[in-house]
Amino acid sequence: MTLALTTPAVPPQTVAAAVAGLRATARIVARADQGGGTTRLPVLDGDGPFALRRIRGCGRQARVCIVGAMSAPLGGDRLAIEATAEAGTALHLTTAAATVALPGRTAGHATYDVRLTVGDGARLDWLPEPLISAAGSALRMTTTVELAPTAHLVLREEQVLGRSGEETGALRSRLVVRRAGRTLLDQETAYGPGAPGWDTSAVLDGHRALGQLIVVKPEFEQSPAEVRLLGAAAGERSDGGAGQGVLAPLAGPAALATAVAPDALRLRRLLDEAARSAAAE
Numbered sequence: 488m489t490l491a492l493t494t495p496a497v498p499p500q501t502v503a504a505a506v507a508g509l510r511a512t513a514r515i516v517a518r519a520d521q522g523g524g525t526t527r528l529p530v531l532d533g534d535g536p537f538a539l540r541r542i543r544g545c546g547r548q549a550r551v552c553i554v555g556a557m558s559a560p561l562g563g564d565r566l567a568i569e570a571t572a573e574a575g576t577a578l579h580l581t582t583a584a585a586t587v588a589l590p591g592r593t594a595g596h597a598t599y600d601v602r603l604t605v606g607d608g609a610r611l612d613w614l615p616e617p618l619i620s621a622a623g624s625a626l627r628m629t630t631t632v633e634l635a636p637t638a639h640l641v642l643r644e645e646q647v648l649g650r651s652g653e654e655t656g657a658l659r660s661r662l663v664v665r666r667a668g669r670t671l672l673d674q675e676t677a678y679g680p681g682a683p684g685w686d687t688s689a690v691l692d693g694h695r696a697l698g699q700l701i702v703v704k705p706e707f708e709q710s711p712a713e714v715r716l717l718g719a720a721a722g723e724r725s726d727g728g729a730g731q732g733v734l735a736p737l738a739g740p741a742a743l744a745t746a747v748a749p750d751a752l753r754l755r756r757l758l759d760e761a762a763r764s765a766a767a768e
Contacts, residue, residue: 508563508591511535515570517549517578517609525549526576535559536566540583548577553615555584560599560626562591567600570613574606574635582615585647585751588626588656596625596657603631605638617645617696617751620679624656634666637705643758645698647751648678648691655679655695664701664741671739672701694730694747696754702765703741712742712768717757729753734761742768 516530526549533539536559542550553568560566572578588597599618605611620626634640644662648655657679664672676697678685685691702712712734715721720731730748737743744761748754 508561508565508593508595508597509535509559510565511537511559512567512569513537513539513553515539515551515568515578515580517570517572517576519573519575526572526578537568544579546577548579548610550579550581553580553582555582555586558587558589560586560597561589562597562625563593563595564591564597564599566598567602569602570611571604572606572609572611572638575608576606577610579612580614585616585619587619587621587650588624588658589621590623590625590656596627599626599628601628601630603640603642604633605635605640607635607637609635610639610641612641614641614643615645617647617698617754618658619647619650620656620658621650622653622656624658626656626658628658628660630660630662632664634664634671634703636667638666638703639705640664640701640703641762642702643698643700643762645696645751645754645758646678647754648695648697657681662699662701664703666703666739666741669739671703671737671741672743691747694749696730696748696751698746698754698758700734700744700758700761700765701737701741702762703739705740707736707740707742707768710768711736711740712765715761715764717744717746717760718748718753730757732757732761734764 513533538554661675715734717732732746734744746757
């Protein structure tokens with residue numbers, strides 16, 4: 488007797504998805520309750536690598552932690568996070584761990600788009616853990632923020648070029664912030680293979696961690712933030728390489744801190760210093 492073994496046919500669309508990469512979007516909507524005292528989360532929808540978890544809030548603020556359910560982004564992946572804080576709400580978003588961009592099955596780059604919308608009288612804090620660009624990866628990241636005239640924003644971005652002891656991947660990042668349709672900031676950076684001059688003394692000068700913090704609040708219209716030097720730029724060199732940065736006002740009710748450091752820990756210290764300074768203004 489001869490037995491013929493067969494395997495189930497794999498649908499063509501499954502094969503195409505594996506080759507093209509993962510498509511996934513997380514959606515979060517914060518809405519004020521009828522009494523105006525708390526913030527509800529009527530939409531909390533994550534798929535693929537995005538597992539969304541409610542965590543204990545503070546006062547009327549709702550808090551969400553984005554947990555990585557799988558390794559992503561990989562080459563060819565198309566990932567997005569869409570978050571809306573409707574009028575009168577307070578929403579705090581963070582991640583459970585660093586996001587690591589890794590090489591994928593294809594030579595194509597991955598994309599990671601973050602789209603944030605903040606309504607009148609609302610506050611949104613976008614404070615994720617760092618993005619790490621691993622060797623061999625290629626990622627294009629875009630963060631776009633649309634603010635109402637009386638919205639309040641605290642946004643932090645941290646990027647680490649390579650894991651410990653390895654070279655960086657190719658990372659291109661763009662940050663766009665608009666308030667009432669007017670652009671407050673439109674900044675694009677590129678690091679790693681294919682980006683000329685990124686590691687020269689005029690750009691990173693050997694540092695491997697970089698980041699920025701932007702704070703937008705109506706109070707800055709009457710009292711703009713003052714320029715403040717951070718870390719080594721302010722003469723603080725006691726730890727032999729604390730990194731450096733600067734906090735400066737933007738053309739609008741906003742302040743931007745930009746910093747570079749040898750590692751993620753020292754970068755966070757600089758941006759936390761900037762956040763305290765901006766909050767006190």
